[in-house]
Amino acid sequence: MKANLSFLDWPFFDDSHRVLAEKLEAWCVAALDDDEPADVDAACRDLVARLGAAGWLRYCVPAAYGGMHETLDVRSLALIRETLARHSGLADFAFAMQGLGSGTISLFGSDAQKQTYLPAVGRGEKIAAFALTEPESGSDVAAIETAAVATDGGWIVDGVKTYISNGGIADYYILFARTGEASGAKGLSAFLVDRGTPGLDDGERIEVIAPHPLATLRFSAMRLPGNAILGEAGRGFAQAMATLDIFRTTVGAAALGFARRALAEATGRALTRRLGGGMLADNPITQSKLAEMVLDVETSALLIYRAAWLRDVKRQRNSREAALAKLHATDSAQDVIDKAVQIFGGLGVTRGAAVERLYREIRALRIYEGASEVQKIVIARAHLAEHRR
Structure with a gap:
């Protein structure tokens, strides 16, 4: 099913983001598959090298060290993660770790440290952690x-x-x-x-x-x-939190990519699976599930790209908004994928099916870079502090 990129018309984006999303989508269709590799280490090394050769890792480092933007652009990072995750969870992982594993250098490193590591990260020649x-x-x-x-x-x-x-x-x-x-x-x-x-x-x-x-x-x-x-x-704690503030929004974007893929798979199944005298898509229960999935996808996208826009354009610290985006996008993606599995029935839990892989991929995103429970604390504390003022 062709990707729906209509959300790129939202005012959160400029033309450079629209070009990026369209070019990356074409590259993913031509270059990626979502099969689980026999050798994960070799596959990740290969993905980092190919992402670097294609220029996508330039978005992980500042322009002074071979990157695409003067400073890290969260909207670009989120668009890339969403697109990669929709096509291949492992490709998203490979890209994300180049960003997270170099972000602290970009923000706080000396010029010598930046020169030593960042150009090689952007070319896919050094794997970061x-x-x-x-x-x-x-x-x-x-x-x-x-x-x-x-x-x-x-x-x-x-x-x-x-x-x-x-x-x-x-x-x-x-x-x-x-x-x-x-x-x-x-x-x-x-x-x-x-x-x-x-x-x-x-x-x-x-x-x-x-x-x-x-x-x-x-x-x-x-x-x-x-x-x-x-x-x-x-200053390590502050450095870690500043790095996570940038990349936490992109975790939500990866979850959104998984959810979009699950929605597309479930829609295709509903439109082609016969049920009684009609199609599964004609069933009111299926329609209700699809409506809930669409709602979760759309609200996640709005939260993610608002958080990124605040950081990039308004130059505001966005800890609260990033927490909202990550919490909602990861938790709701779990629900979207679970509904997709249900729509597929027995095939949905068959090893190797797309929705079965998504079901396993999504779970970790609700834990790493701040578990859902931690995001709730961040949100509540920001809310209470605002009202106490």
């Missing part, structure tokens, strides 16, 4: 225990990170560790860690329901040079 989560501190970033102790001319790092996307295949990691300037969130710093650094073990892989490269990282007396730190010591 963002190492924040720990076994005992998932949503509670302030409780990070991995420690970086200052020594003469550098740092010694000990600790564990887990559920790290691109773990095991990344060329470098953005690592958040406790440097102890203060307790809690004020005592964290960000570091650049190249793969192969002595004391880093990234070989422990994690298998999940929708196959992606994922690993536990272990640091044992790992030595880093003094210039491995990103920005100021003690």
